[in-house]
Amino acid sequence: MKKFIIAGNWKMNTSLKEASNIANTLNELDNTQLSNEIIICPPFLWLEPIKKIISSEKIHIGSQNCYYQPNGAYTGEISISMLEELGIEYSIIGHSERRQLFYEDDELINKKLQALLKSKVKPILCIGETLEERQQNKTFEIVTTQIKKAFANINISDLDKITIAYEPIWAIGTGVSATKEQAQEVHLFIRNFLNQFYNSSAQNIKILYGGSLNDKNAEELLNMPDIDGGLIGGASLKIDSFIKIIQIAENISLG
Numbered sequence: 001m002k003k004f005i006i007a008g009n010w011k012m013n014t015s016l017k018e019a020s021n022i023a024n025t026l027n028e029l030d031n032t033q034l035s036n037e038i039i040i041c042p043p044f045l046w047l048e049p050i051k052k053i054i055s056s057e058k059i060h061i062g063s064q065n066c067y068y069q070p071n072g073a074y075t076g077e078i079s080i081s082m083l084e085e086l087g088i089e090y091s092i093i094g095h096s097e098r099r100q101l102f103y104e105d106d107e108l109i110n111k112k113l114q115a116l117l118k119s120k121v122k123p124i125l126c127i128g129e130t131l132e133e134r135q136q137n138k139t140f141e142i143v144t145t146q147i148k149k150a151f152a153n154i155n156i157s158d159l160d161k162i163t164i165a166y167e168p169i170w171a172i173g174t175g176v177s178a179t180k181e182q183a184q185e186v187h188l189f190i191r192n193f194l195n196q197f198y199n200s201s202a203q204n205i206k207i208l209y210g211g212s213l214n215d216k217n218a219e220e221l222l223n224m225p226d227i228d229g230g231l232i233g234g235a236s237l238k239i240d241s242f243i244k245i246i247q248i249a250e251n252i253s254l255g
């Protein structure tokens, strides 16, 4: 049975009331029936109140970012131990908005990945190419470089804690998703590359697709053999759409 991860990245959206409404609606899902893992990533300030609302074991909470230092003079940053203290189970790192708008580079993302692997918070590492890079046929080269740099000094024994999200930047928030063939091609490439890099130990690594995934295209994307779930921005804020995507994943899992 294929097991999916369906993750929602709320970005800098929602009032506390809106966030609570989404969390309360997700609680109503019959969690004893859910075979897949659901993750929601609210803004930092809402992590604690949303964590308190969520009562289902199948719904996990993630942050959208973290800093790698344990504490100190890093104004405005949130440490991994702070996330651990709240019981936050996942953290997105390397999202293209962090890379592009906040100048995060592969070296910093590698430090975050290493720090997360020493903690109880599991990383969701985002990678992906720009439109220009795709048009120049550089997609494989870009994801290879991002993976090599992010995975520097990462042990084979930690691989099963890492989730990768392939998010072509040209598909994020644009309404233009990668086609199922385009996404599958890159997912397979990433899996093969990691297997080569880690001597065939990466076959179980989860690779999520992100980029305008919605309730209309979820079925065809999630049916591809190397797509293990989705990292969903806009559609995760529309509770009906998000629930439809969760149900589509369930139907595929149950065959």
Ligand code: PEP
Residues within 6 Å of the ligand: 009, 011, 167, 171, 172, 173, 174, 175, 210, 211, 212, 213, 231, 232, 233, 234, 235
């Ligand atoms: C994202 O923010 O990771 C994302 C994929 O956004 P959207 O689904 O809105 O394209």
